Amino acid sequence: MSKIGNRILALRKQANLTQQELANKVGYKSKSAINKIELGLRDISQSKIILFANALNVNPAELLGLETQNQDESELITLIERLTEEETEELSRFVDYLISKRK
Numbered sequence: 466m467s468k469i470g471n472r473i474l475a476l477r478k479q480a481n482l483t484q485q486e487l488a489n490k491v492g493y494k495s496k497s498a499i500n501k502i503e504l505g506l507r508d509i510s511q512s513k514i515i516l517f518a519n520a521l522n523v524n525p526a527e528l529l530g531l532e533t534q535n536q537d538e539s540e541l542i543t544l545i546e547r548l549t550e551e552e553t554e555e556l557s558r559f560v561d562y563l564i565s566k567r568k
Contacts, residue, residue, distance in 0.1 A: 476521040476522075
């Protein structure tokens with residue numbers, strides 16, 4: 466199974482789509498095309514990447530495995546951005562403290 470095939474399979478299941486439903490959304494006539502893609506027996510064209518991403522409610526970078534930031538990291542960054550400068554400094558000191566306890 467190809468890496469993109471694995472991602473498409475996982476994202477399709479997460480979206481509760483059948484292979485036929487996904488095929489319809491991205492312009493294939495039958496589910497066999499999706500099956501072959503998920504098994505790594507067929508590549509997808511560049512023009513289909515955006516269609517797959519839209520159908521699976523992800524961005525193209527995530528579909529291609531280029532997205533390195535997960536949901537938890539994104540939420541954490543959003544929370545940190547809401548802190549005042551003083552709170553950010555306090556958080557930094559606390560993180561330093563936690564790291565120092567490991568040694």
